[in-house]
Amino acid sequence: MTDNLPITDAEREVMDALWERSPLTSGDIVQAIQGHTDWQAKTIRTLISRLTAKGMVQYRKQGRRYYYAPAIAREEFLQRKSHKFVQTFFKGKVAPLVAAFAEQESLSREDVEQLRKLIDSLDASGDKS
Amino acid sequence: MTDNLPITDAEREVMDALWERSPLTSGDIVQAIQGHTDWQAKTIRTLISRLTAKGMVQYRKQGRRYYYAPAIAREEFLQRKSHKFVQTFFKGKVAPLVAAFAEQESLSREDVEQLRKLIDSLDASGDKS
DNA sequence: TAATGTTGATTACAGTCGTAATCCATCGAG
DNA sequence: CTCGATGGATTACGACTGTAATCAACATTA
Numbered sequence A, B: 001m002t003d004n005l006p007i008t009d010a011e012r013e014v015m016d017a018l019w020e021r022s023p024l025t026s027g028d029i030v031q032a033i034q035g036h037t038d039w040q041a042k043t044i045r046t047l048i049s050r051l052t053a054k055g056m057v058q059y060r061k062q063g064r065r066y067y068y069a070p071a072i073a074r075e076e077f078l079q080r081k082s083h084k085f086v087q088t089f090f091k092g093k094v095a096p097l098v099a100a101f102a103e104q105e106s107l108s109r110e111d112v113e114q115l116r117k118l119i120d121s122l123d124a125s126g127d128k129s
Numbered sequence C: 001t002a003a004t005g006t007t008g009a010t011t012a013c014a015g016t017c018g019t020a021a022t023c024c025a026t027c028g029a030g
Numbered sequence D: 001c002t003c004g005a006t007g008g009a010t011t012a013c014g015a016c017t018g019t020a021a022t023c024a025a026c027a028t029t030a
Helices: A007-018 A028-035 A041-053 A074-090 A094-105 A109-124 B007-018 B024-036 B041-053 B076-088 B094-105 B107-122
Strands: A058-063 A065-070 B057-062 B066-071
Touching: A007 A028, A007 A058, A007 A065, A007 A074, A028 A041, A028 A074, A041 A058, A074 B007, A074 B076, A074 B094, A094 B076, A094 B094, A094 B107, A109 B094, A109 B107, B007 B024, B007 B041, B007 B066, B007 B076, B007 B094, B024 B066, B041 B057, B041 B066, B066 B107, B076 B094
Parallel strands: none
Antiparallel strands: A058 A065, B057 B066
């Protein structure tokens, strides 16, 4: 449940394309990614293969075309990634992360505002012990 | 400045030992780590070598003994790691991370409390734009 | 002093990752 | 029908990682 998500940095580029819009053909994915990187089409197709091999991307053959789609929602991915990160580096407590982040980065006013709203709503609704 | 910190997961175990207390001899580090892992001493020494090679751990020879110490403070490491993480996955905004984290993990009451205190103090002191 | 242990240095070795290229079957353009 | 383009499958290859083992120099112990 709190498992590893076997998606590497480069592979995440493919996931991002698919999270943006899916299903897509490999050609679509290549186009999307080549819009902001200089990766070879071959490279991108390799990433797609690896992701399907790892079960993080699904595909359906329709006739001879392959349509690719994410096998995991972006939200779930982010949640699991975040959970793991906070576990690994902050003993599971998110406040110290925010503190560390704030300390040198200086959160933007907007960020602080959003955080306040967030914890207000958390305080209000039932928070788990 | 917002560079990569070349410390792998396994290597971080060594850093943790040194952040806990330093300087330490390699024997000390081995002992500390073997307290809660089953890694071979050889493995741990390899990690130490790699860290010194990468400049993340410094050492001084005193006579024939080597004393090892972190070349980077834990705080700085955590800050840079966190910054990178938030950049990579949340476009640099920390609030959405907390939100994502909260959504399923349910922050503990304690965590929420600390967050509130934190943003209160942030609101009070000069926050950067 | 001879055997053994400690420790840094060097080497090993398979798996993953970034970054492709090659192979092969099929499809669309002439 | 022939030839290049397309796309999935397979192979490549060096760097980095996890996980050590071997080597060599010095130290300790019997």
